[in-house]
Amino acid sequence: MASICPNCHTAEAIAVLENGDGISLFPCLFCTRYPRQTPHGGTRECSAPCATPHCTGWITDVYYFRTEIAEHVERQPCKACGSPKTKEPESTSPRRRQFTPDPRR
Numbered sequence: 001m002a003s004i005c006p007n008c009h010t011a012e013a014i015a016v017l018e019n020g021d022g023i024s025l026f027p028c029l030f031c032t033r034y035p036r037q038t039p040h041g042g043t044r045e046c047s048a049p050c051a052t053p054h055c056t057g058w059i060t061d062v063y064y065f066r067t068e069i070a071e072h073v074e075r076q077p078c079k080a081c082g083s084p085k086t087k088e089p090e091s092t093s094p095r096r097r098q099f100t101p102d103p104r105r
């Protein structure tokens with residue numbers, strides 16, 4: 001899965017890998033920054049337009065931080081149509097660049 005970048009608000013820009021003890025986030029495909037919050041955790045929300053044709057709603061991703069690195073991302077579906085799908089920017093498909101996971105995790 002992929003989530004919305006909280007820094008540049010590009011949809012599907014952060015690749016999320018789920019593993020046994022949480023998630024690993026990859027840097028944004030566009031601004032190359034990690035979704036981080038400093039210094040003591042909390043939540044951070046970001047929204048992107050809904051992918052449903054003619055829908056003007058928004059999809060929201062909520063990042064939960066215990067430390068400065070997000071440990072959970074929750075997608076809130078479009079309030080207008082209920083779809084969880086964001087409109088993917090043309091420039092990220094069909095080919096995505098490869099990134100290595102954050103070495104600090």
Ligand SMILES: [Zn+2]
Nearest residue numbers: 005008028031
């Ligand atoms: Zn970004």
Ligand SMILES: [Zn+2]
Nearest residue numbers: 050055078081
């Ligand atoms: Zn919608």
